[in-house]
Amino acid sequence: MIGAIQGLGRRTLDGLRGLGEAVLLMLRILRAAPEVVRRPRLLIEQLYVVGVLSLVIILVSALFVGLVLGLQGYYTLVDFGAEDAVGTMVALTLVRELGPVVTALLFAGRAGSSLTAEVGLMKATEQLSSMEMMAVDPERRILAPRFFAALLAVPLLAAIFSAVGVFGGYLVSVGMIGIDAGAYWSNMQNAVTVQDDILNGAIKSVVFGFLAGWIALHKGYMATPTSSGVSRATTMGVVHTSLAVLGLDFLLTALMFG
Amino acid sequence: MSQRLVEIWVGLFVALGLAGFLVLALQVSGLAEIRQQPGYQVAASFDNIGGLRERAPVSMAGVRVGKVERIELNPESHQAEVILRIDQRYDRIPVDTSAAIYTSGLLGEQYVGLEAGWEDETLGSGDRITQTQSAVVLERLIGQFLTRMQD
Incomplete structure (x- = not known):
């Protein structure tokens, strides 16, 4: 009995300690922001790694998500004789929800995992400690550029995702099914607004980029310095980012579109 | 990969992202129609x-x-x-x-x-x-x- 209570207490304390470490790490990363702006070369390198290299998967997924949304939207709406609204449905779904969320999930798998593994391995092979020996701050040199690259890349990728998805919906509903192109665009333009839908979607994607970068780097930085520890940290990074994105998405939707 | 090529790719990526926002604002939400x-x-x-x-x-x-x-x-x-x-x-x-x-x-x-x-x-x-x-x-x-x- 006492043992069970002790176990519960230990877990709570461990959880709180982990959270505290993560917050402190974030504060140190944010403090390195001026350094990143002053020397953007590191940031550009990381933008290439997490952004440019994620482009292909984002473009392909967005196209197929758009195609499927157009098709399913049509099948559902045609029963009500409202198939002209398929453009509205595709655009609102993508801009408000699927664009930011699916981008963040794909980003966690494609780029977040590699960030965690890279930083974890740097720690396991004691590259981070040797940097400290040489009076180079690993948070400034390694973590900050990677974090800000994720923060910048996710909103850009999400915007690309939504735009390509809307185009995919257009291909299916106008090209394949034969809905009037004017109805597709004009219904969409009547329903979607910049300040409500597109701005809120962009805010969501910034939040998700923050989360994805933060969790991935924290898991890598705190990984047990063994090969199994790094592999575990990589898995946990992707799982926790996905859960955090999905949970926070519900909260943000309730706040924004309530 | 050379620094130059990395910079070109990142430039393209950022331009593509901004173009995505522009498409969303103009074509999807019909902002263009207002001033048109x-x-x-x-x-x-x-x-x-x-x-x-x-x-x-x-x-x-x-x-x-x-x-x-x-x-x-x-x-x-x-x-x-x-x-x-x-x-x-x-x-x-x-x-x-x-x-x-x-x-x-x-x-x-x-x-x-x-x-x-x-x-x-x-x-x-x-x-x-x-x-x-x-x-x-x-x-x-x-x-x-x-x-x-x-x-």
Whole structure:
């Protein structure tokens, strides 16, 4: 009995300690922001790694998500004789929800995992400690550029995702099914607004980029310095980012579109 | 990979991302349409506008001629004050034109339909459409039907 209570207490304390470490790490990363702006070369390198290299998967997924949304939207709406609204449905779904969320999930798998593994391995092979020996701050040199690259890349990728998805919906509903192109665009333009839908979607994607970068780097930085520890940290990074994105998405939707 | 190539790719990526935002703002939300057409404003009062919303289309003989710019309640007459924005190229609409609120399809959006009058004088900026017909509210229709039944 006492043992069970002790176990519960230990877990709570461990959880709180982990959270505290993560917050402190974030504060140190944010403090390195001026350094990143002053020397953007590191940031550009990381933008290439997490952004440019994620482009292909984002473009392909967005196209197929758009195609499927157009098709399913049509099948559902045609029963009500409202198939002209398929453009509205595709655009609102993508801009408000699927664009930011699916981008963040794909980003966690494609780029977040590699960030965690890279930083974890740097720690396991004691590259981070040797940097400290040489009076180079690993948070400034390694973590900050990677974090800000994720923060910048996710909103850009999400915007690309939504735009390509809307185009995919257009291909299916106008090209394949034969809905009037004017109805597709004009219904969409009547329903979607910049300040409500597109701005809120962009805010969501910034939040998700923050989360994805933060969790991935924290898991890598705190990984047990063994090969199994790094592999575990990589898995946990992707799982926790996905859960955090999905949970926070519900909260943000309730706040924004309530 | 050389630094130059990395920078080119990142530049392309950022440009593509910004282009994505631009497409969303202009093509998807129709921001371009707002500044595209110069137009003039015409006011109309309705007893009941039903589910009419701002940015709803204004059409004449089924052709889109403008959009609903603003909807507010007139505090004195307790009527809905609807400001319509008609595209400039349709500047020969007679002054005795009437406006009604219709629904497109069974469940579709509501829009303002204009019915041309016969006068030679045409509507201009700031003019008012006097003959208006409210939206058909389904509950009210059913209510009237039920009271008739009871008689």
